[in-house]
Amino acid sequence: MTEALIEAVGLTKDFDDFRAVAAVDLAVGPGEVVALLGPNGAGKTTTIRMLASLLTPSGGAARVAGFDVRRDPDAVRARVGLLTEHHGLYTRMRSEEYLAFFGGAYRLPRGVLQERTTRLLEQFGLAGDRRRRLGEYSKGMRQKLALVRALLHDPPVLLLDEPTSAMDPASAFQVRGSIDRLRQESRAIIVCTHNLKEAENLADRIAIIRGGQLIATGTATSLKQEVLGRRQMELRLARPLDGAAGLLPQGARLVASGADWLRYETEDPRDSNPRFLRALGQAGIDVVTLAEVERSLEDVYLQVVGRARPSA
């Protein structure tokens, strides 16, 4: 098994009497993207900061890129690309100067720095603005430049706090594409986001944190199944039901029904759906549509964090 690039065991952080993060266990392997979700103040940023060796854990342990965050903070920081919640650019500088400063801090050779600066600015559509002062950049451009800064030293671990929060849809799409490419380059990536659609599309695994505790982890599919129950199918007929519910195969259970529709849940749609359709055909019942009821990560999230979703 490939060794995890991020490994936290019982990671805890106390600020005086307040426990911000409580015994978080998390492992992220190379080429994996984990989305860290949670309400404001849940402990996402504190967790990220501990993994970046900016905050010292009060308890537990964490290793990032093979280094202990407590014992080797400098080594950890050299191997982490952190996109902070706020871009925090020096607005009187130009992007070239700005990246040269951070390249210097990471001790990048001049040639490497120039090559990366050019490549990353082009990749994020900022090449044409490299001579402009950062104060003249739009919010989205600033966010993209902050991401370039985080990638400049080619880190194996990326901790991205709200990477697309200030971006227009096209820029956000561009950034998501970049994160996908970074995953393919075998980096371990944690993305903190409130954009659940983005998390679902981007992440291999989801981790939900609330009150400092990790309350759910898994793939989007497994979380849906675990939290929302079995997958549900909705059948719409050309005519009234005429006893169609009675044809449901074994393993499928009726959840709800109307005059010309019914909804059922099933463990294995690959098996039960064809059998059901065959039975309906043999009974002469015309089917208009059979589709899986869409269940979003938002449903999972709201249920997990304990907020009831208003009924449709």
Next chain:
Amino acid sequence: MSAVPAPLAGAHGAWLVARREIRDQGRDWRILAPIAMLTLFFPLLMNFTAQAAVDFVNRYGAPIIGERLIPFLLLVVGFFPISISLVIALESFAGERERLSLEPLLVTPLSNMQLYVGKMLASLVAPVLAAYLGIVVYSAGLILRLDWRPPVPLLVQVLLLTTAQALVMVAGAVVISSLTTSVRAANLLASFIIIPVAQLVILESMIMFWGQYSVLWYIVIGLLVTSALLLRMGIHLFNREELLGRELDVLNLAWVGRVVRTEFGAGAGNLKAWYVGLFRRSLPRTLPALGLVALVMAAGYGIGLWAARQWTLPAEMLTLQADPQLVLANMRELGFLQPQGWLWVLSNNLRAVLLASVLGAFTFGVLALVLLTTPVIIVGYIAGNLALAGASAGTVLGALVLPHALVEIPAAMLAGAAILRWGMVVVSPARGRSLGHHWLAGFAEWARLMVGLVVPLLAVAAAIEVFLTPLIAVRVLFGG
């Protein structure tokens, strides 16, 4: 992914941070405009002032005032530009925190030392260079307008003094900036720097008008030592976590009370256990400071003896001849041999110790040592004069001072050591706790020593001084 390069060497990393900020300052007209004004316009104004002053005082036959004013204005011309370094330094960390640009900087592999020294350099370079340029402009004006060439030693002295003053201000301001949550809070705390520096400039001006330029070297040395202490303190206290994690500057009195109570009690359940802790833990911890205080007091006695040779009192002032009964009656009138006298002496000594504590808590203990050593210097001065007058200093001091000094001096030394420890706690606190916590713990330790030992010893010493010393003095010195 490529291999991670080795961390940046110390000086390079610091200079990287400084260079970026200096470049940034060069683009900020709010910094450039006053520096340009103070560098070019202000020295010319000072030239005009010097010319006018010299002409004026010469008319009244007091050329010495003009002679002393010209070097003083040299110092002033250098001081004004460096005052900007205070503004830059105060916002070094607090400003970045407010602009939310601190976190990306802190997550780089730059070491604490590189970040800290880089910030200091960034605050120093432009204002100090501007000060040097201002001094050059002023000196050139003097040569051209008054045909007065500043002596090279004076020029070197002023340049060093200017640099050392800038160092102290910046070192102090960066400490403040790294410990506060906002520029506003940093500016409010800046009075801890501005007031002492203003006093220092007044002192320097007095020295320059007095013409004792050699004294300025001691000030340069003192400033450099202070800068080194502040730098060490700042680097020791520099904490990425505190910088990022601290959100509020709210005074939490409940927490303050809890810390002080816990540290003062030190887990003792009763008075006996508390005293055992005081003798077994607090007192041994104080021993190095106690040694230092003893050395300073011994040096103070030596200074008193030296001063007696420099400024000898007339021998007749030291003659001790009087009617013993009259002496005793006079002493009673002064409050000796009476309970009110005991209270007066004790409260006087307590006031001195409290004043020393307050001064020491904010000056690394230095002013406390000066205050507590002053009586020892006076005793040394009297002993020296007695010896020079041919009297037996041992007999006089043995009768007048020794009985209560046997208790009072250890109490004063202990007080000095406790204050020194409290004052120095900010210079090198142990890691893992905030500066406030350390300072409160230092205060609690000081309070333990005061309450447990110093105050009881001073009470005993006051009793001896009021009830016993007068009788011994009269018997030994006046044969009563």
